[in-house]
Amino acid sequence: MTKIIDGKKISEEIKKKLKGEVLALSKKGIVPGLAVILVGNNNASQVYVKNKERVSKEIGINSQIVRMSAKTSQKELEKIILQLNANEKIHGILVQMPLPDNIDTKKISSMVNPKKDVDCFHPENIGRMMIGDASFLPCTPAGILELFKKTKIEIEGKDVVIIGRSNIVGKPLAIMLINLGATVTVCNSRTKNLQKLSSQADILISATGCAKIISANMVKQDAVIIDIGISRNAKGVLVGDVDYANVYNKASHITPVPGGVGPMTIAMLMKNVILATKNQI
Amino acid sequence: MTKIIDGKKISEEIKKKLKGEVLALSKKGIVPGLAVILVGNNNASQVYVKNKERVSKEIGINSQIVRMSAKTSQKELEKIILQLNANEKIHGILVQMPLPDNIDTKKISSMVNPKKDVDCFHPENIGRMMIGDASFLPCTPAGILELFKKTKIEIEGKDVVIIGRSNIVGKPLAIMLINLGATVTVCNSRTKNLQKLSSQADILISATGCAKIISANMVKQDAVIIDIGISRNAKGVLVGDVDYANVYNKASHITPVPGGVGPMTIAMLMKNVILATKNQI
Numbered sequence: 001m002t003k004i005i006d007g008k009k010i011s012e013e014i015k016k017k018l019k020g021e022v023l024a025l026s027k028k029g030i031v032p033g034l035a036v037i038l039v040g041n042n043n044a045s046q047v048y049v050k051n052k053e054r055v056s057k058e059i060g061i062n063s064q065i066v067r068m069s070a071k072t073s074q075k076e077l078e079k080i081i082l083q084l085n086a087n088e089k090i091h092g093i094l095v096q097m098p099l100p101d102n103i104d105t106k107k108i109s110s111m112v113n114p115k116k117d118v119d120c121f122h123p124e125n126i127g128r129m130m131i132g133d134a135s136f137l138p139c140t141p142a143g144i145l146e147l148f149k150k151t152k153i154e155i156e157g158k159d160v161v162i163i164g165r166s167n168i169v170g171k172p173l174a175i176m177l178i179n180l181g182a183t184v185t186v187c188n189s190r191t192k193n194l195q196k197l198s199s200q201a202d203i204l205i206s207a208t209g210c211a212k213i214i215s216a217n218m219v220k221q222d223a224v225i226i227d228i229g230i231s232r233n234a235k236g237v238l239v240g241d242v243d244y245a246n247v248y249n250k251a252s253h254i255t256p257v258p259g260g261v262g263p264m265t266i267a268m269l270m271k272n273v274i275l276a277t278k279n280q281i
Numbered sequence: 282m283t284k285i286i287d288g289k290k291i292s293e294e295i296k297k298k299l300k301g302e303v304l305a306l307s308k309k310g311i312v313p314g315l316a317v318i319l320v321g322n323n324n325a326s327q328v329y330v331k332n333k334e335r336v337s338k339e340i341g342i343n344s345q346i347v348r349m350s351a352k353t354s355q356k357e358l359e360k361i362i363l364q365l366n367a368n369e370k371i372h373g374i375l376v377q378m379p380l381p382d383n384i385d386t387k388k389i390s391s392m393v394n395p396k397k398d399v400d401c402f403h404p405e406n407i408g409r410m411m412i413g414d415a416s417f418l419p420c421t422p423a424g425i426l427e428l429f430k431k432t433k434i435e436i437e438g439k440d441v442v443i444i445g446r447s448n449i450v451g452k453p454l455a456i457m458l459i460n461l462g463a464t465v466t467v468c469n470s471r472t473k474n475l476q477k478l479s480s481q482a483d484i485l486i487s488a489t490g491c492a493k494i495i496s497a498n499m500v501k502q503d504a505v506i507i508d509i510g511i512s513r514n515a516k517g518v519l520v521g522d523v524d525y526a527n528v529y530n531k532a533s534h535i536t537p538v539p540g541g542v543g544p545m546t547i548a549m550l551m552k553n554v555i556l557a558t559k560n561q562i
Contacts, residue, residue, distance in 0.1 A: 106414050126411050127404030130456075131448045133387050157471040165459050167412045174455070175411075178446050178467050183478070185466040186459050190438040197464070 002248055003151070005226075005255045007143075010150045011263035015059055018270050022060035025277065032277035034063045034092040034118065035084045039077065039103065040070035045096045052094070055266050061273055064090070070100055077103060078111060085113040091280050092118035092273040115280060118272035120172075129172060132179045135279070136272050141173035143264025144205070144226055145180075151253060153203070153224055156181035161198050163187045163214075163241070164207030169228055173205065194218070206241035216246040225254040228261050283529055284432070286507075286536045288424075291431045292544035296340055299551050303341035306558065313558035315344045315373040315399070316365045320358065320384065321351035326377045333375070336547050342554055345371070351381055358384060359392060366394040372558040373399035375550070378449075396561060399553035401453075410453060413460045416560070417553050422454035424545025425486070425507055426461075432534060434484070434505055437462035442479050444468045444495075444522070445488030450509055454486065475499070487522035497527040506535040509542050 022032060034056055038049045049065055056063035066080060077099075084093050093116045099105050109121040117125050120138040128134050137145075148155060160182045164170040174186045182203075187194055198204055198218040206214050207228035219225065229241030240257030248254055255261055303313060315337055319330045330346055337344035347361060358380075365374050374397045380386050390402040398406050401419040409415050418426075429436060441463045445451040455467045463484075468475055470489075479485055479499040487495050488509035500506065510522030521538030529535055536542055 106412070123408030123412065123414070124405045126408030127406065128408075130407050130411060130452060131387070131404065133404070157473060159473065171411060171456060171459060174459075174467075175452060178452060178455075178469075181469060181471050183466065183468050183472040185464065186455075187464050188459075188462060190462050191464040192438060192440065 002251050003253045005147050005151055005253050005260060007147060007255060007260040007263045010147060011143075011267040013150075014146070014264075014267045015055065015270065018267070018274055019059045021274050025274075026060065028281075030277065030281055031089075032061045032092070032273050033087075033090040034061050034094065034273045035066055035087075035090045036063060037066045037068065037077070037080060037084075037093070037095045039068045039072050039096070040100050042098070045098075049096055051266060052269065055270060056273075059270055061270060062089070072100070072103070074103055074107070077108060081108065081111050085111075085116065090116065091277040092116055094119050094269070095121075116276055118269060118276055120272070121168075126167075126172070130175050136275065137176065137268070138168060138172045139265045139268040139272065140169050140228065140261065141176050142268040142271075143261055144173060144228075145176060146264060146268065147226070147255065147261070153253065155203075158182050158202040159185075159200055160203045160205065161185045161187060161201035162205045162207065163191075163194070163198065164228070166207065169207045173207075208241050210241060211239045212241070212243040214242040214247060216243065216250050219247050219250050221250055222252040223250070225251045226261065227255050227257050230257060230262065283532050284534045286428050286432055286534050286541060288428060288536060288541040288544045291428060292424075292548040294431075295427070295545075295548045296336065296551065299548070299555055300340045302555050306555075307341065309562075311558065311562055312370075313342045313373070313554050314368075314371045315342050315375065315554045316347055316368075316371045317344060318347045318349065318358070318361060318365075318374070318376045320349045320353050320377070321381050323379070326379075330377055332547060333550065336551060337554075340551055342551060343370070353381070353384070355384055355388075358389060362389065362392050366392075366397065371397065372561050373397055373554040375400050376402075397557055399550060399557055401553070402449075407448075407453070411456050417556065418457065418549070419449060419453045420546045420549040420553065421450050421509065421542065422457050423549040423552075424542055425454060425509075426457060427545060427549065428507070428536065428542070434534065436484075439463050439483040440466075440481055441484045441486065442466045442468060442482035443486045443488065444472075444475070444479065445486075445509070447488065450488045454488075489522050491522060492520045493522070493524040495523040495528060497524065497531050500528050500531050502531055503533040504531070506532045507542065508536050508538050511538060511543065 093112050114122045114124045120136040165188045174184050177184050203224040205226040209229045211231045227240035227242040233239050374393045395403045395405045401417040446469045455465045458465050484505040486507040490510045492512045508521035508523040514520050
């Protein structure tokens, strides 16, 4: 029978555990501090930032949102980051992406103190992850590994196909799975034989943001299906990359959208904030 | 007709061009300086270091070999690296691997000034490569990309299979080819269906060090074959991963061993030293 991978439930368990860790820290007089920088008025970003604030509060992390105008200059943003780098009460810094066009995003990511880089966007942290010497793991890929662990899905030797090659999900997830001994194929929009490749996968991971791009004939019988895509259909309903109703019957395990990978990302962010705090005290 | 990819000839052309760049720098009074640190008496390492010295001389790069005893302590090695980081006449620093067991290799790699890290082993440089914002590219993967370029082999949309997942070759090469739009599969010793996967590849790259592991039945008709493996057979002759005599007839392009990827690695190192010099003046 197909098993739904319940990211919401798994993330609640993780958050409960993290709450206990924060409580233990508070007994030593330490409160983990997270600064979230939000530049401009992007609607999706506002929602993401609010969610991070809500979950921080739930766990006991002291979160501070730094709201900056859409007209913020590179220099002003850099100044804020340097201040937060120096602020001992802030253990994690997150710059909400995307930044306005006038900002050099790569420079900003590389200015955050690597020890406070809870999003794992600093090149040094990306590099450490690549050679298997990670301080932090990027949140969405780490959340997926956690789903595998909690669902007892073996990785070593498995044929994994990832559709999507972003810096935030596709590429780091590929590297993390390669490090765990999987045979990993990374596909993109120019892939010639997507259906052939995807239907060879023991574990199929889609991160395209194209609704229902993964149909049942692209999936091997009893494959594990991980859906990272999020988009809205014509009716405004949140949907994933996977044609869930039809793929469901073929999969051994499947993540729903919403309630699959999404809640794990934020739980892993909280985990990184607590890890950063412990490393800094 | 099968085309042999002549890495020796291509590397000679590159070195000739680099020699011209060094000459132009020398007219401004600048001589690129490379320091190579060799700890202990590993035979292979001695040969590699000598080759680097020879090619440096050929091009006009001032190379300096720092020989240290096999009993060198972590502290002593760190001290040398800090001195070379501060030395304005040294633009590139290379620590010959492998280091003795008592040395923390990852720490040493991350102590080299990223601006002088011509091997691209520093996590920051690995991370920049990963997000497509590279200062340096790791030498062997960069040499392979150069072979593709010079041989006019297109990458975008091609199915590439890489056998081997090392930090020096397999993983960075995979990322660089993903960044160029290829569909990339990384296999390892635990891969279930190696023959099936390898024979789907438009471009098959082997980096295992196991002699003749790639037989003709593992290769698609007209595939491009890149052989990074180097080992010695029973007679002491250098051989690659590919069963060259039999694969040759099936391939559209193939690299020989020796004379394929090998000479490109050192040419790319020289390129990195000159790039580092230009970035530092």
